[in-house]
Amino acid sequence: MLLNRSERKFPRVIVIGGGFGGIEVARRLKDKEVEVLLIDRNNFHTFQPLLYQVATGTLASDSIAFPLRKMFKSQSNFRFRMAEVLRIDKDTKVVHTSVGEFDYDYLVVASGATSNFFGNADVEKYSLGMKSIQEAQNIRSYVLQNLEEAVLRKNADDRERFMNFVVVGGGPTGVELSGAIAEIQLHMLKKDYPELSKHEMNVYLVEGLGEVLAALSDKSSRDAKRYLEELGVKVILNTVVKEYDGMTVTLSNGDQIPTKTVIWGAGVKGQFPEGINPDLVQRGNRIKTNGQCQIIDMPGVYAIGDVAATVTEKNAEWIARSSTSCAATR
Numbered sequence: 001m002l003l004n005r006s007e008r009k010f011p012r013v014i015v016i017g018g019g020f021g022g023i024e025v026a027r028r029l030k031d032k033e034v035e036v037l038l039i040d041r042n043n044f045h046t047f048q049p050l051l052y053q054v055a056t057g058t059l060a061s062d063s064i065a066f067p068l069r070k071m072f073k074s075q076s077n078f079r080f081r082m083a084e085v086l087r088i089d090k091d092t093k094v095v096h097t098s099v100g101e102f103d104y105d106y107l108v109v110a111s112g113a114t115s116n117f118f119g120n121a122d123v124e125k126y127s128l129g130m131k132s133i134q135e136a137q138n139i140r141s142y143v144l145q146n147l148e149e150a151v152l153r154k155n156a157d158d159r160e161r162f163m164n165f166v167v168v169g170g171g172p173t174g175v176e177l178s179g180a181i182a183e184i185q186l187h188m189l190k191k192d193y194p195e196l197s198k199h200e201m202n203v204y205l206v207e208g209l210g211e212v213l214a215a216l217s218d219k220s221s222r223d224a225k226r227y228l229e230e231l232g233v234k235v236i237l238n239t240v241v242k243e244y245d246g247m248t249v250t251l252s253n254g255d256q257i258p259t260k261t262v263i264w265g266a267g268v269k270g271q272f273p274e275g276i277n278p279d280l281v282q283r284g285n286r287i288k289t290n291g292q293c294q295i296i297d298m299p300g301v302y303a304i305g306d307v308a309a310t311v312t313e314k315n316a317e318w319i320a321r322s323s324t325s326c327a328a329t330r
Contacts, residue, residue: 002037002079004103010034010077011105014095016085016273018045018068021305022110030075037102039095043068043082046133052173054136055263056143056180061133085111088275090298095273106300109272109287113306116267116284126246127262130173139263143181146260151195161258163201166249168241169266170207170214175224177263178205182231203233204257206249208240208266241266270307282309 005012010033015022018040029036044065053059072078083097088107095102115129128142129135143165150162167178185201205212205228211221212228212235228235236251241262243250249257269285280288280296286309289295293302293310 002102005105008035012037012103013106013108014039014102014104015108015110016040016095017110017112017305017307018042019048019110019112019305021112022108023068023071025108025110025304026072026075026078029077032077034077034106036075036078037104038068038072038078038080039083039085039097039102040068040080041082041084043080045071048131049172051130051133051136052176052180054133055130055139055177056184057140058180061137065133085273087273088301090275090301093300104300107302109276109295109301109303109307110305111270111272111307113268114271115264116269117264118267120241120243123241123244123262123264126244127168127264129264130177131268139177142261143184147189147193147196149260150200151193156200159196159200161247161260163196164204164257164259164261165202166204166206166241166257166259166262168206168262168264170205170209170212170235170237171265172213173265174205174207175212175228177265178203178233179228179231182228182233185232203231204236205233206236206239206241206251208238210238212237268306272303272307282311284309 012035013029015025015036015038018038022038023045026036026038044067047064050059050064054061054064068080081099083099086096086098088095093104095104114131117124128139130139146162150159153159165181167174182203185198185203189196189198189201213221213224225235240252241249242252244262247258249259249262270287272287276287277297282288287295287303287307289303289308289310291310293304293308295301295303
């Protein structure tokens with residue numbers, strides 16, 4: 001049982017989100033004179049950098065899922081509740097969840113990000129995201145289902161859309177995933193699907209900028225592109241997806257790719273519960289914070305990680321054009 005504010009000996013710190021940032025905050029508060037309550041919709045932490053391996057069957061899902069309670073079993077001031085956070089009431093300092101209300105003295109919003117489809121409802125409806133274990137498992141299942149469907153088709157034209165795989169977004173997720181699917185084409189297809197030819201299977205990586213891994217060095221970008229092309233991935237740069245109806249992708253250069261599988265890794269946006277002043281929401285649906293990750297005009301409330309846009313005197317002009325994550329706890 002969690003004590004209410006009047007009965008507690010120490011202040012309560014509520015952390016929303018069991019990702020990298022939320023876990024690190026909770027760990028740093030071990031042996032401190034505070035009560036830590038971590039709230040997440042799942043009772044496990046997902047190691048997201050390896051989601052692409054779950055999506056292609058290289059790893060089992062339990063290899064990247066770590067029980068939160070077990071992670072903190074030796075931390076006596078830690079408590080956990082599996083719940084959906086509905087809203088934050090800054091006036092009463094209460095977090096409303098699907099399993100009840102919890103008051104706080106300090107609050108850390110570390111709820112992370114979700115896929116950003118930039119308002120394209122059709123693309124969102126028909127494409128596959130990859131921000132959770134469930135989505136990664138869906139990708140794995142969908143890829144194999146389409147190969148099974150291709151086996152049943154008698155001619156190449158009928159098999160085409162089942163054997164074309166389009167990955168959108170040339171960041172780390174897109175590069176890793178397109179390369180992993182190409183490995184299926186090179187090493188698994190002939191063994192598991194002898195009826196199909198690897199020459200009929202195509203993997204496309206579509207990126208709106210002029211290079212993949214644009215956030216890294218020029219050398220890393222060039223090496224990644226060369227590696228993908230050596231695997232057989234068709235890298236399409238300076239191009240974005242305009243439309244997708246579940247059967248055909250239409251690109252901004254006018255090209256069309258018949259496909260039943262579009263995997264979306266082109267962008268993310270912050271996700272957080274109600275109760276944040278809309279005027280503080282920056283580009284990418286991130287919450288404006290100061291240099292200490294405190295949400296502006298919300299004393300005692302902080303935002304970290306992918307959900308935060310940290311604004312200081314040094315970066316205020318730049319933040320107006322873009323957004324950055326407060327990664328102080330990573």
